[in-house]
Amino acid sequence: MLSRKQKREEREFYFFISPWLMGFLFLTLAPMLASIILSFARWNIITPPEWVGFDNYKELMHDPLFWKSLGVTSTFVLSSVVLKLAASLLVAMFLNQKVRAIGLFRTIFYLPTILPIVASSMLWMWIFFPNGLLNFFVTKLGLSPQNWLANEKLALPSLILMSFWGFGASMIIFLAGLQSIPQYLYEAAQIDGAGWWSKFWNVTFPMLSPVIFFNLVMGFIGSFKVFAPGYLITDGGPHYATLFYVLYLFRNAFEYFNLGYASALAWILFFIIMAFTLLIIKSSPFWVYYEAERR
Amino acid sequence: MNKAKIAKSAYRSAIYVILIASSAVLLIPFAWMVSSSLLSEEEMFQHPPVWIPKPPHWSNYKEAWEALPFTTFLINTLLLTIGRVLPQVFACSLVAFGFARLRARASSKLFFLCLATMMLPGQVTMIPTYIIFNKLGWVNTFKPLIVPSFFAGPFFVFMLRQFFLTIPLELDEAARIDGASSFQIYYKIFLPLAKPALGAVAIFSFMAAWNDFMGPLIYLHDIEKYPLALGLRLFQSYGEYATRWNLIMASSVAMVLPPLIVFFFTQKYFIKGITIGAFR
Amino acid sequence: MKYKILLVLVIVLVLGWTVFFRGQPQHSSGPTVVKFAIWGGVAEREAWAALAEDFHRKNPGIVIKTQMIPVKYDEKIMAMLAAKTAPDIINLPFGEFASKGMLDKVLLPIDEYMAQDKNLDLDDLFPGILALDQWKGKQYSIAHALGPQVLFYNVDHFREARLPTPNEFYQRGEWGWPTFLECCKKLVKRDAKDKVTRWAYVRYTPIWTYISLNGGRTFNEDYTECYFDDPKVYEAIQMVADLFLVHGVMPPPALEKEIGKWQAFARGDASMFISGPWQVSRLKNMEDEYDIAPPPIAPGGRSITLGGRIGGVWRGTRVPEAAYKWISYLATPDARRIWSRLGFDIPALKSLASHPEEWTDPEIIPAHFHVFYDLAPSILKPPLAVNPFIPKKAERLINSTMDLIWVGRKSAKEGLIEIMPEVNRILRTGR
Numbered sequence A: 001m002l003s004r005k006q007k008r009e010e011r012e013f014y015f016f017i018s019p020w021l022m023g024f025l026f027l028t029l030a031p032m033l034a035s036i037i038l039s040f041a042r043w044n045i046i047t048p049p050e051w052v053g054f055d056n057y058k059e060l061m062h063d064p065l066f067w068k069s070l071g072v073t074s075t076f077v078l079s080s081v082v083l084k085l086a087a088s089l090l091v092a093m094f095l096n097q098k099v100r101a102i103g104l105f106r107t108i109f110y111l112p113t114i115l116p117i118v119a120s121s122m123l124w125m126w127i128f129f130p131n132g133l134l135n136f137f138v139t140k141l142g143l144s145p146q147n148w149l150a151n152e153k154l155a156l157p158s159l160i161l162m163s164f165w166g167f168g169a170s171m172i173i174f175l176a177g178l179q180s181i182p183q184y185l186y187e188a189a190q191i192d193g194a195g196w197w198s199k200f201w202n203v204t205f206p207m208l209s210p211v212i213f214f215n216l217v218m219g220f221i222g223s224f225k226v227f228a229p230g231y232l233i234t235d236g237g238p239h240y241a242t243l244f245y246v247l248y249l250f251r252n253a254f255e256y257f258n259l260g261y262a263s264a265l266a267w268i269l270f271f272i273i274m275a276f277t278l279l280i281i282k283s284s285p286f287w288v289y290y291e292a293e294r295r
Numbered sequence B: 001m002n003k004a005k006i007a008k009s010a011y012r013s014a015i016y017v018i019l020i021a022s023s024a025v026l027l028i029p030f031a032w033m034v035s036s037s038l039l040s041e042e043e044m045f046q047h048p049p050v051w052i053p054k055p056p057h058w059s060n061y062k063e064a065w066e067a068l069p070f071t072t073f074l075i076n077t078l079l080l081t082i083g084r085v086l087p088q089v090f091a092c093s094l095v096a097f098g099f100a101r102l103r104a105r106a107s108s109k110l111f112f113l114c115l116a117t118m119m120l121p122g123q124v125t126m127i128p129t130y131i132i133f134n135k136l137g138w139v140n141t142f143k144p145l146i147v148p149s150f151f152a153g154p155f156f157v158f159m160l161r162q163f164f165l166t167i168p169l170e171l172d173e174a175a176r177i178d179g180a181s182s183f184q185i186y187y188k189i190f191l192p193l194a195k196p197a198l199g200a201v202a203i204f205s206f207m208a209a210w211n212d213f214m215g216p217l218i219y220l221h222d223i224e225k226y227p228l229a230l231g232l233r234l235f236q237s238y239g240e241y242a243t244r245w246n247l248i249m250a251s252s253v254a255m256v257l258p259p260l261i262v263f264f265f266t267q268k269y270f271i272k273g274i275t276i277g278a279f280r
Numbered sequence C: 001m002k003y004k005i006l007l008v009l010v011i012v013l014v015l016g017w018t019v020f021f022r023g024q025p026q027h028s029s030g031p032t033v034v035k036f037a038i039w040g041g042v043a044e045r046e047a048w049a050a051l052a053e054d055f056h057r058k059n060p061g062i063v064i065k066t067q068m069i070p071v072k073y074d075e076k077i078m079a080m081l082a083a084k085t086a087p088d089i090i091n092l093p094f095g096e097f098a099s100k101g102m103l104d105k106v107l108l109p110i111d112e113y114m115a116q117d118k119n120l121d122l123d124d125l126f127p128g129i130l131a132l133d134q135w136k137g138k139q140y141s142i143a144h145a146l147g148p149q150v151l152f153y154n155v156d157h158f159r160e161a162r163l164p165t166p167n168e169f170y171q172r173g174e175w176g177w178p179t180f181l182e183c184c185k186k187l188v189k190r191d192a193k194d195k196v197t198r199w200a201y202v203r204y205t206p207i208w209t210y211i212s213l214n215g216g217r218t219f220n221e222d223y224t225e226c227y228f229d230d231p232k233v234y235e236a237i238q239m240v241a242d243l244f245l246v247h248g249v250m251p252p253p254a255l256e257k258e259i260g261k262w263q264a265f266a267r268g269d270a271s272m273f274i275s276g277p278w279q280v281s282r283l284k285n286m287e288d289e290y291d292i293a294p295p296p297i298a299p300g301g302r303s304i305t306l307g308g309r310i311g312g313v314w315r316g317t318r319v320p321e322a323a324y325k326w327i328s329y330l331a332t333p334d335a336r337r338i339w340s341r342l343g344f345d346i347p348a349l350k351s352l353a354s355h356p357e358e359w360t361d362p363e364i365i366p367a368h369f370h371v372f373y374d375l376a377p378s379i380l381k382p383p384l385a386v387n388p389f390i391p392k393k394a395e396r397l398i399n400s401t402m403d404l405i406w407v408g409r410k411s412a413k414e415g416l417i418e419i420m421p422e423v424n425r426i427l428r429t430g431r
Helices: A004-039 A055-061 A064-095 A102-114 A117-128 A133-140 A155-164 A168-179 A183-191 A196-224 A228-234 A245-254 A259-287 B003-036 B059-067 B070-101 B107-119 B122-135 B143-150 B154-165 B169-177 B182-193 B195-211 B214-219 B228-237 B245-278 C002-021 C042-058 C073-082 C094-100 C111-116 C129-133 C155-160 C166-171 C177-187 C207-213 C231-245 C253-259 C262-267 C320-330 C333-341 C376-380 C392-406 C412-429
Strands: C032-038 C062-068 C150-154 C196-202 C270-275 C290-293 C312-314
Touching: A004 A259, A004 B070, A004 B107, A004 B122, A004 B143, A004 B182, A055 A259, A064 A102, A064 A155, A064 A168, A064 A196, A064 A245, A064 B003, A102 A168, A102 B003, A102 B245, A117 A133, A117 A155, A117 A228, A117 B003, A117 B228, A117 B245, A133 B003, A155 A228, A168 A196, A168 B245, A183 A196, A196 A259, A228 A245, A245 A259, A245 B122, A259 B107, A259 B122, B003 B245, B059 B070, B059 B245, B070 B107, B070 B143, B070 B154, B070 B182, B070 B195, B070 B228, B107 B154, B122 B143, B122 B214, B122 C073, B143 B214, B154 B195, B169 B182, B182 B195, B195 B228, B195 B245, B214 B228, B228 B245, C032 C073, C032 C320, C042 C062, C042 C320, C042 C333, C062 C320, C111 C320, C150 C155, C150 C262, C155 C177, C166 C177, C166 C290, C177 C196, C177 C231, C177 C270, C196 C262, C207 C231, C231 C392, C231 C412, C262 C270, C312 C320, C320 C333, C392 C412
Parallel strands: C032 C062, C196 C270
Antiparallel strands: C150 C270, C150 C290
16 A cells, blocks of 8 residues: 555656656557558548458568568668668767867767758759759869769769768767766776777777667667658659659659558558667677776 | 966967957858848849948848738748747646656556657658648648647656756655645645746747748648748749848848847856756 | 645646647638648749639638749648648649549539539630540530640751751741751850850750650550550650760750759750740740740641640539639639730630730730740640649659660660550559
8 A cells, every 4th residue: 555645756757757758658659559550541531431351461461662662661770771871970079089169070060960951952953953063163173063863873872871961960979978988997998008999999989889779879860760861852753763752652652642542651661670779779788888886 | 477377378279269260250141141142133143252331231131021921921830839849848848747756556668658759750640631731621721830849748757857857756745745736736835936947948949840841831721821931932932032132131130130139148047948858 | 835836837748739730720610611732933923823813702701822833832732631621622643543443532523513613714714625534424624724835945046057947947947856956066165175155955844745756655644554665755755865975965864953954945045945834924024035946846846835724623622612613713804814924825715815915015025926826726635735644652763773774874765665564553443
């Protein structure tokens, strides 16, 4: 039995968390259940929904555009997460070398991530055009100009480049992580005669691994949901080259009004993200180092 | 000077060169956006590109602003932003306090649930949520965009809870002995102490609301209700302006400025906010 | 003290949640309100407002509320249909609903209202135009205007190239695709490095226009079958693609977004494009002189009309009669005068056809304005030559294949025949 005081505290607890609890029930749980049910139905909004069992999921397996969008998205996720992580870690390590005006650099690197996606999409569209800025630099370097957005092979890399521009967000987290590594560890390594690689591999990497882990998970989840560049800049084209998964889902839901099919797509997305996140989490004991007192 | 010193200073200058060069590359698109916004019609399609417009066409800003009802877009954006930031900060701090300080049997399970919803892609709930709001007749109003912020977002709850945990327990114990209620402790002790973290939440939700594109895209129909994010895109659909890239860049600059200014003045909170989530 | 704050807090939260679960506010009584949703920009909005005002003067009991949806009109209407909150008059993606066999589930036939309507002068309408809004023998709306696709050409450029104008070619009976192509080759301007500085033609009108001009038909009447394997269909597309691929007189797709299409024409960076009457008001400030002419039509071909449909009465409306009155009003000469004054389309009324000075601004119309009317009889010959409103999914599929055709990765024949089964499947199932 709980004492009166404990009971009161429980009541207070539920009062305080009620905004989240209500939101969870009405804006997360209920829609989730509805979405599961919807994914087993066929509904075009005008005529009543029709129960079709696993048909939507079966159809999905034979839908070339489903596989195409999955491929496009995976390519985007892999390249942009890897590139961003590598660049942000590198820059953070440079900045951590007791550099002057560190605040200024930090601001500059972070700046691109503040841009509203619509504004940055317009800007990059203007840069990628045949007579645009990128081709100007490309020809300066003696290479031939390209149709960045209209070329089936270059459209996706162009959007990856655009997303790479925003690597500053993870850079700031890395920098904070680096700054929290105690200096004595490096001094100890120095005494042992460690070179820069050995210092990185034996001190920096293990101490930073929880932060790398965090950035990896966040970057992965975030970039798997990419939508706006494909919608605003390339409209999924040319010839599906930038048909991101969420864009395809959006089209099925809000353009074709195949709401059941779109719900099935949403659940597959959920399972993919779940599976990969779990994979990263499960693999973490092998490479993420937590200090004893934290674990 | 000995060899080691020379090597060290060479190393340091190399770092500076790399940093300066890469930040210059990063800044080029910004510079290009600003300079493009000042180009004249003729300069716009010139080769090689014009970097410094002569003279700068400041009138582009006025023309772009008047080409579409941008004043309305701005007012809508401000309404939406304020309508989303205030309830968000309030609701999140309440919930975070509950999770950080009050004991209940289901507390840790519920907190785990809260964290788990962070992983859920919004697309899963998007369609049913849309249908619900649609049935309520809320589509084409601000309600579907504002009302959800009354229900705390899990990421901000997590951020604030982490911060609340750093506040010494002795403070609220002392207050309780003086007869303070939980709400008074939250209101009189935690809120004032957590100002930096609350600031971070406010700034983050400001940025999210200002930049939000998908929400208004799905829920708003009338031009009169468009925020800037949708308004800017209208240039593409209004034939007359689809290729006036100088005007498009001018309104992009105008849209970027407010978050930029907010960022410059609140950098500390901002960085605190970003880093607090990463270190558990 | 603490309970006061607590109380306020609870009230705020409860208020928040009741707002959340409260339904739509009830409408108060008063004049009958007819809600009407339409696309368009700033200029169109003013024109609609003027029409609504005139209508209200003539029908004091009815107020028209126009909702402007500038982008993604079809999608937004579908969403409102789902919520059963659609406006009283909606302009549906006709073909999409027709091909799904659902038109009658959404719209109310207006035949009965039309039979009792004394203001409607059916004899004044262009013969054949009613077919635009018929489905399975029932009338769903009254089209009152045409948007014939004509050729816009830069007179100065033709003069400079010492070419007879398209109108002169046409009168001599020499105007067709071969002549058009010859003109293109002479009109295009290149610099010393062979880089094009001025394009002869920009692709603006939808592909259906070229197919029809070439004498092809793309879909059957019910939009349940496509004829992509008809040589007249794919050859038309190939001819247009070749303007870039073979002849280099049309900008590549990559450049179209940057320099624009009709915008390039308006700046004098391109010499010709095909479009409808709404361009007249857009081009009024153009520096060079421009004119219109019939597009290059192959034997057996004809131009098509775009626009001119305003939609039908939604089945869920509470005010069908008032909604019908608005549709009927829009087909009157008074309404057409107001609307067409701003140069958006061509009234499909005989009484106005021969008097353009009554409803246009003579200052801004091109010399051969009558071409718009000259094309009407051939366009209105059954089956009507119109923009097919096919399901979005089929449209996306076709557009993606066009991506490959425009850049020469696939021939038009190969690309179109390849997607034919899938397009037919979508047309038949609507999914």
